[in-house]
Amino acid sequence: MTSSLLENRVAVISGAARARGIGLATAELFARQGARVAILDLEAEAPEAAAAKIGCGAIGLACDVTDPEACTAAIERAVAEWGQVDVLVNNAGLTQRRRLAEVTADDYELVTGVILKGTMQLTQAALPHMPRQAGAAIVNVASLSALQGGGVFGGPHYCAAKAGVLGLTRAMARELGPEGIRANAVAPGLTLTDFSRGANSDENKHAAAKAYPLGRVGRPSEIAQACLFLASEMSSYVTGITLDVNGGAYIH
Ligand SMILES: NC(=O)c1ccc[n+]([C@@H]2O[C@H](COP(=O)([O-])OP(=O)(O)OC[C@H]3O[C@@H](n4cnc5c(N)ncnc54)[C@H](O)[C@@H]3O)[C@@H](O)[C@H]2O)c1
Structure with a gap:
C-alpha cells in the first residue's frame, strides 16, 4: 500500500473524538495517509483535544449531528480552513440494549436521530462543498x-x-x-470499543471467538482500514456497496 492514499484530501469524520473508537482510529489512519482531517463530535468528547493529539493539522469541532445548524456550521468551518470536503465519514452513533416492547418514543428518536437523521443532515451540509468528478467519497458506518x-x-x-x-x-x-461522488457503507461486526464494552465481556468475547470464523472480534483499526479503502481511489469503481468487516460472523 502506498503511504499517502489521501494526500491533500479533506476528510470530515463524525463521532471521531472518543478514545478507542472507530471514528478516532479512522481519523488517525486518514491523517497518516496525508488527509487534512476534521474531527466532529459532541462537546463532551473534546474533539479539539483529540485533533491536537493526532496532529498533522487536524481540527476538532463540536457538532451534534442531530442539529442541522450545527452540521452546517461544522462543515463551513472545515471549508473555511481547507476550501472543500473530499471525504465524509458518517460514523457518529449510539446504541441501547432494548427489547422491542421496551423501546420508547424517546429512545427511537434518539437512536434514529443520531444514526439516520444525522447521516442525512451532515451529508446535506457537506454536499455543496464536495467537488464533482474529482474522487469525492462518502462512507457511512452501518x-x-x-x-x-x-x-x-x-x-x-x-x-x-x-x-x-x-x-x-x-x-x-x-x-x-453521475456527479462523480461515490457512496458506500461499512458494516462492522462486534468491535472492541467503549460502545460495545457491555458486549465485550470475557464470556461474549469467548462466544464471538467461537462463532466468528476468524476467531476473534474486530479492532477499531480494522474498521478504519475498510473506511480508508472506500474513501480512497483504491475503490474508484466501487459505489453503493456494503463492505462487511466482521471476521466472517455473517457470510451471505
Ligand atoms: N463497536 C462495535 O462493535 C460496532 C459494531 C457495529 C457498528 N458500530 C458503529 O460504529 C460507529 C462508531 O462506534 P464505536 O464503536 O466507535 O463507538 P463510540 O461510542 O466509541 O463512538 C461513537 C461516537 O459517536 C459520538 N456521538 C454520539 N452521538 C452523537 C451526536 N449526536 N453527534 C455527534 N457525535 C455523536 C460519540 O460521542 C462517540 O464519539 C457507530 O456508528 C456504531 O454504531 C460499532
Missing part, C-alpha cells in the same frame, strides 16, 4: 446488526436505523454517481 437483525447488542431501533443507513447509502450512490 452495522452487522442491520444485516442480521441484531444479535450483537443493538436494540431493534438501532437495527432499523442502521438498515436505514444502508438504504440511504444506496440512494446516495445512485443519485451522486
